[in-house]
Amino acid sequence: MAALTRDFFNRSVHAVAPDLIGATVLFNGVGGEIVEVEAYHHTDPAAHSYGGRTPRNAVMFGPPGHAYVYRSYGIHWCLNFVCEQEGSASAVLIRALRPTAGLRTMRRRRRTLDERLLCAGPGRVCQALGITGRHNGLALDSLPFALTGRDAAPAITVGVRIGITKAAEQPWRYGLAGSRFVSKPFR
DNA sequence: CAGTGGATGCTCT
DNA sequence: GAGCATCCACTGT
Numbered sequence: 292m293a294a295l296t297r298d299f300f301n302r303s304v305h306a307v308a309p310d311l312i313g314a315t316v317l318f319n320g321v322g323g324e325i326v327e328v329e330a331y332h333h334t335d336p337a338a339h340s341y342g343g344r345t346p347r348n349a350v351m352f353g354p355p356g357h358a359y360v361y362r363s364y365g366i367h368w369c370l371n372f373v374c375e376q377e378g379s380a381s382a383v384l385i386r387a388l389r390p391t392a393g394l395r396t397m398r399r400r401r402r403t404l405d406e407r408l409l410c411a412g413p414g415r416v417c418q419a420l421g422i423t424g425r426h427n428g429l430a431l432d433s434l435p436f437a438l439t440g441r442d443a444a445p446a447i448t449v450g451v452r453i454g455i456t457k458a459a460e461q462p463w464r465y466g467l468a469g470s471r472f473v474s475k476p477f478r
Numbered sequence: 479c480a481g482t483g484g485a486t487g488c489t490c491t
Numbered sequence: 492g493a494g495c496a497t498c499c500a501c502t503g504t
Contacts, residue, residue, distance in 0.1 A: 364497050365487035414497050454496055
């Protein structure tokens with residue numbers, strides 16, 4: 292398993308997103324296998340970068356291979372991986388993991404024993420891994436992040452994205468086929 | 479299981 | 492002041 296470098300992310304966000312399914316993300320040694328993501332291109336009305344650069348989305352306009360972390364609904368944090376060349380302002384939202392490392396830590400942070408619910412949803416992923424706005428802009432190829440690619444391409448399911456109103460019909464949600472760790476079933 | 483509503487804070491028009 | 496890339500608890504089947 293090879294570490295994911297900046298080159299991996301310096302491609303179309305619609306190519307990177309499905310390629311992340313089956314990869315592993317660790318944060319301070321805690322994390323698991325990516326089983327669900329969503330792609331957000333800057334030409335997409337649902338993307339935070341759609342309306343242009345602002346203080347919040349500035350990291351999306353920076354180089355690929357960095358973490359864009361934002362607060363959602365005033366309560367939760369959500370983790371994205373910046374893709375494409377600098378200025379493209381595209382990113383992949385990490386929506387769900389199959390927990391593989393640091394289960395005890397995740398259960399403590401999430402106050403749940405149910406393994407299936409530890410990382411099933413973008414807010415839950417950040418809570419379980421201990422990611423907050425302080426980590427916005429961190430590079431993904433160095434600690435505390437550790438990303439490794441999958442060995443072989445798994446079967447991937449595609450669907451519409453969750454919780455958005457603009458461009459809601461676009462099939463830019465990707466999941467590991469048959470995984471019970473996704474945030475919602477794929478139709 | 480499906481549907482509803484509350485919590486909560488920040489960003490941008 | 493509106494609108495969120497959410498989660499949880501609670502209701503009713």
